[in-house]
Amino acid sequence: MAKPLPAPFDKQKVVAENRRARFDYFVEDRLEAGIQLTGTEVKSLRQGEGSIAESYATVEGEEVWLINSHIPEYSHGNRLNHQPRRQRKLLLKGREIARLHGAITRQGLTLVPLSLYFNSSGRAKVELALARGKKVHDKRETVKERDWKREQQRLLRHNG
Template structure:
């Protein structure tokens, strides 16, 4: 199973809450996802008229596609429950919160799912602290081996 992670999201944000959403795909996007041709660069989620969308998620065109090719950076609708949407709506109105995609995967029913996280932006010194903490954990693991 293909699983694509957004590594920079954990570097840029404190992830406070995560949700799993369905994603509406068209054309050959599923085949590109299975091949791992996805880029999360500058992608984010936003709410519009009570629905969640993801913007700037780049799913490359499928090389063997013919007539039904897709636009690589089109906006895609995310499928969440109304309860989850209301909760996210309330949190994103607070200053500093944003919704970022964390990973794309296929569940046991072979449906494409996206994990999104409610994140609060890190400051520069927080990023340095995270790097320092990760390096010390790596050193400890090396020492214990």
């Protein structure tokens, strides 16, 4: 019997999406994590600014960190403004952190952020994925499949 699909996360306002991650990695498992932000970072994200394109997450001891994510400085911030590319702590339960640490060390998986969003209660969340890197021939297959689906849609539109 097939494994049931997990319930999708409650994404109200998506701020940043890492579309390249689905091309570069096989996504094996997804989880939602809170993110520890300062006030000016939240205000900047609410304006729709931010990027997680080149970012990744790492487990260090009992903590998970989001590295290389870019949240630009808030335009009306003063001397208390934040650093745009600082490391940000991700908020997960201890059991989840232990599971991630085991998957990364034993199975050679990578923690990749897929999207940064606000949920229905207004909290900033990060959708993380345990992913396995694709080889060059896998990426070629993905491109072929995407082009074929696009061509199918085009044919259906004109001949359908």
